[in-house]
Amino acid sequence: MAAKFELNDDSVVVVIGSGAGGGTLSNELAQKGVKVVLLEAGGRHEIEDFSNDEWGMFSQISWLDKRTTSGSWRVAKDFSGLPAWIVKAVGGSTVHWAGASLRFQEHEFRVKSAYGDIAGANLLDWPISLAEMEPYYDRAEDKMGVTGTHGIPRLPGNNNFRVLAAGAKKLGYKDFHTGNMAINSQPRDGRGACQQIGFCFQGCKSGAKWSTLYTEIPKGETTGNMEVRPSSQALQIQHNDSGKVTGVLYADKDGNQHVQKARVVAVAGNSIESPRLLLNSASAKFPDGLANSSGQVGRNYMRHMTGSVYAIFDKPVHMHRGTTMAGIIKDEAENKPERGFVGGYEMETLSLGVPFMAAFLDPGAWGRDFSSAMEGYANMAGMWLVGEDMPQEKNAITLHATEKDQYGLPVPNVHFDDHPNDIAMREHAYKQGSAVYEAVGAVQTFRTPPYPSTHNLGTNRMSGKASDGVVNKHGQTHDIANLFISDGSQFTTGAAENPTLTIVALAIRQADYIADKMGKNEI
Amino acid sequence: MAKSVMGRRAFLATTSAAGAMVLVAGGNLVIGGNGAWAMSTKALTGDEAAMLVRMARATYPHAMLDDSIYGKVIHGLDEKASADPALLRSLQEGAAALKEKKFETLDAAGQEAVLKDIEGSAPFQTVRGECVVGIYNNPDVWKVLGYEGPSAELGGYINRGFDDIDWLQDA
Ligand SMILES: Cc1cc2nc3c(=O)[nH]c(=O)nc-3n(C[C@H](O)[C@H](O)[C@H](O)COP(=O)(O)OP(=O)(O)OC[C@H]3O[C@@H](n4cnc5c(N)ncnc54)[C@H](O)[C@@H]3O)c2cc1C
Ligand code: SF4
Numbered sequence: 001m002a003a004k005f006e007l008n009d010d011s012v013v014v015v016i017g018s019g020a021g022g023g024t025l026s027n028e029l030a031q032k033g034v035k036v037v038l039l040e041a042g043g044r045h046e047i048e049d050f051s052n053d054e055w056g057m058f059s060q061i062s063w064l065d066k067r068t069t070s071g072s073w074r075v076a077k078d079f080s081g082l083p084a085w086i087v088k089a090v091g092g093s094t095v096h097w098a099g100a101s102l103r104f105q106e107h108e109f110r111v112k113s114a115y116g117d118i119a120g121a122n123l124l125d126w127p128i129s130l131a132e133m134e135p136y137y138d139r140a141e142d143k144m145g146v147t148g149t150h151g152i153p154r155l156p157g158n159n160n161f162r163v164l165a166a167g168a169k170k171l172g173y174k175d176f177h178t179g180n181m182a183i184n185s186q187p188r189d190g191r192g193a194c195q196q197i198g199f200c201f202q203g204c205k206s207g208a209k210w211s212t213l214y215t216e217i218p219k220g221e222t223t224g225n226m227e228v229r230p231s232s233q234a235l236q237i238q239h240n241d242s243g244k245v246t247g248v249l250y251a252d253k254d255g256n257q258h259v260q261k262a263r264v265v266a267v268a269g270n271s272i273e274s275p276r277l278l279l280n281s282a283s284a285k286f287p288d289g290l291a292n293s294s295g296q297v298g299r300n301y302m303r304h305m306t307g308s309v310y311a312i313f314d315k316p317v318h319m320h321r322g323t324t325m326a327g328i329i330k331d332e333a334e335n336k337p338e339r340g341f342v343g344g345y346e347m348e349t350l351s352l353g354v355p356f357m358a359a360f361l362d363p364g365a366w367g368r369d370f371s372s373a374m375e376g377y378a379n380m381a382g383m384w385l386v387g388e389d390m391p392q393e394k395n396a397i398t399l400h401a402t403e404k405d406q407y408g409l410p411v412p413n414v415h416f417d418d419h420p421n422d423i424a425m426r427e428h429a430y431k432q433g434s435a436v437y438e439a440v441g442a443v444q445t446f447r448t449p450p451y452p453s454t455h456n457l458g459t460n461r462m463s464g465k466a467s468d469g470v471v472n473k474h475g476q477t478h479d480i481a482n483l484f485i486s487d488g489s490q491f492t493t494g495a496a497e498n499p500t501l502t503i504v505a506l507a508i509r510q511a512d513y514i515a516d517k518m519g520k521n522e523i
Numbered sequence: 524m525a526k527s528v529m530g531r532r533a534f535l536a537t538t539s540a541a542g543a544m545v546l547v548a549g550g551n552l553v554i555g556g557n558g559a560w561a562m563s564t565k566a567l568t569g570d571e572a573a574m575l576v577r578m579a580r581a582t583y584p585h586a587m588l589d590d591s592i593y594g595k596v597i598h599g600l601d602e603k604a605s606a607d608p609a610l611l612r613s614l615q616e617g618a619a620a621l622k623e624k625k626f627e628t629l630d631a632a633g634q635e636a637v638l639k640d641i642e643g644s645a646p647f648q649t650v651r652g653e654c655v656v657g658i659y660n661n662p663d664v665w666k667v668l669g670y671e672g673p674s675a676e677l678g679g680y681i682n683r684g685f686d687d688i689d690w691l692q693d694a
Contacts, residue, residue, distance in 0.1 A: 051673070052672070052673030052674060052675050052676075053673065054660075055656065055660055156685075156686060157686060158680075158685045158686050159684075159685065159686055159687065159688040162686060162688050162691055163688065163691065166691045166692070194679075194681075195675075195678060195679030195680075195681045196679045196680040196681040196685040197674050197675050197679035197680070198674055198679065198680060198685075199673075199674070199675065205675035206675070206679070315690045316669070316688075317688060318669070318671075318684065318687075318688075320670060320671065321671070321674075321680035321683070321684055321685040322679075322680050322681075322685035322686070353665075353670055353672070354659050354660075354664070354665050354668055354670040355656070355659050355660040357659070358655050358656075358658070358659035358660075359655060359656070359659075366582045366583060366638075366651055366655075367582070367584075367635050367638070367639075368584055368631065368635060370583070371583050371584050371585050374583075374585075374659070374668060375585065375668065377668045377669055377670055378668065378669025378670070440691060
């Protein structure tokens, strides 16, 4: 039975955000007997409410509150009001995510040591290593049912994968397969196997894809230790004179404001809202925002080096049939500075339906060239390029000076400039991606620019020293012992891999730590 | 609903970029597709709406699509404009600018060149923005482009060709 806690119950852990980080943390804590109130800004939409409709699902559950953009990145021009594609609903972005679940490479936890000084990049080693993370990666993969791990078979390859694989082989790549996907290839954990529906980005109708919405969250509720409050947006984290956090001010679905008292607060609103909430919680005691003695809250915003290559062939592909992202070439993921950049990138299959293809293939484009490309839709294959981008201090989430949201709070501005390393990597990736398709007879290839950011990282980064970052190796803020960050904003650097497996592994690890510290009365 | 529908006297026959016929009744009616399709307008005149239908087609030209596909988008814009005077003014300006260039008499390349000149203008961007969603989010268009749309109701593609590609060697 789902629990119900009083607003003045100050024994609870309040978790803000129910996505990969917050949803996982809440369940893990509830399983250990810790009482949790999970505040989620968005509504609760179950599998029955999903539809195979790209714009329909986008408008139903995306975070569409006002945001502004600045900087030289192309997203600021193409989608000035929509810097990121993040879900506002119970389950967070795990409702829309594709399921690619990769571990970081060993060197990606210590890039400052591995890459040396890179001009303009605010590089730092993580305070944890791959070896320390491995047991948590194991637990995360098992929880999420990741294919290609723990004896779980990989998914069968769809048409889009078969084109990618044939090209990879022709080009001499060695390491390509249908990926490590948090999608059931066979029934597991009470959920069925993938039906190759092909709308992974719209919410998985079959439940084969892991999402906190129908795994972690109901499991947590069954313990009787966890209460989910949908349509409850946190506006401010409150603290006492001694500098401990004491509760969270939030607005319910009718706009009425309440304070939920808390023993511990964990913030997991994704990398734009999490730093915004800390900044919007500034007080006389903490004039620069909570946990911001380093000045790093909101800084080092990363979004991965991304881009896509679509190719048109002279025969049908039907890439939209089947799993959206089950296909990967890993050969370019290593750090090989002789390519002209540090870090590496992954090439992953990606398919969009006609509605999204029209919006994203070449945003703003029109005319005969564009419409003839659209006429090649049935013969198209596509891949997404995703690689490590450089953290830069000036790439930041800041509070807008004048624009306010529906609660009268400053909206976030998202500033991003590509680093020269990001640009060099993207160029290389475009070239290799096109070569994959040309090797199997593509008649035309397209270099599609980045979409609004789906991987938002780094804005409350983890550091060994309090002066370098916002949280320690457990996601505990350096400044406030009972305030935690539990999402991708903890990332010290971004690595080449899709981030969610690492977010989940960190949340599992953090739950162990919080429960231990609470047990010892240290928080 | 249309305020009024004019008689046949003002019918104009013109050829659009892709060769499809757009027949315009002055007043509040546009008839296209050689009479197979018609729309009535609320705020724009039939002439203006017809010009915007041509603009829509020239922006995303697909010879295999009927005027009705483009007309539906303009119909939606007309509906919005009936409650938004600023939008109406902007659309009227856009239509007038094309009329001045005798847009309806130009071939496809000529039309594209005219649009290129007004690419940065508000009316063009409004029509383009509506079209890119309105055209490509239309199931009738999906069929033509070979996109099969929703599949969950049909059991996904697991037994319906998710891996049926047959022209790759070696895959
Ligand atoms: C289309 C798409 C495809 C993706 N595919 C992949 C993939 O294949 N592999 C991968 O690793 N990653 C993928 N991602 C990224 C992945 O979804 C995110 O990395 C992950 O969900 C981030 O977890 P999070 O906990 O940081 O935030 P989220 O999962 O975004 O959850 C944040 C939650 O916090 C809520 N929230 C925010 N502010 C507040 C507030 N003030 N009060 C209350 N609630 C608040 C939000 O509404 C949201 O529900 C994809 C993302 C998208 C959009
Ligand atoms: S392709 Fe598989 S994982 Fe994706 S939505 Fe369909 S059933 Fe779910």
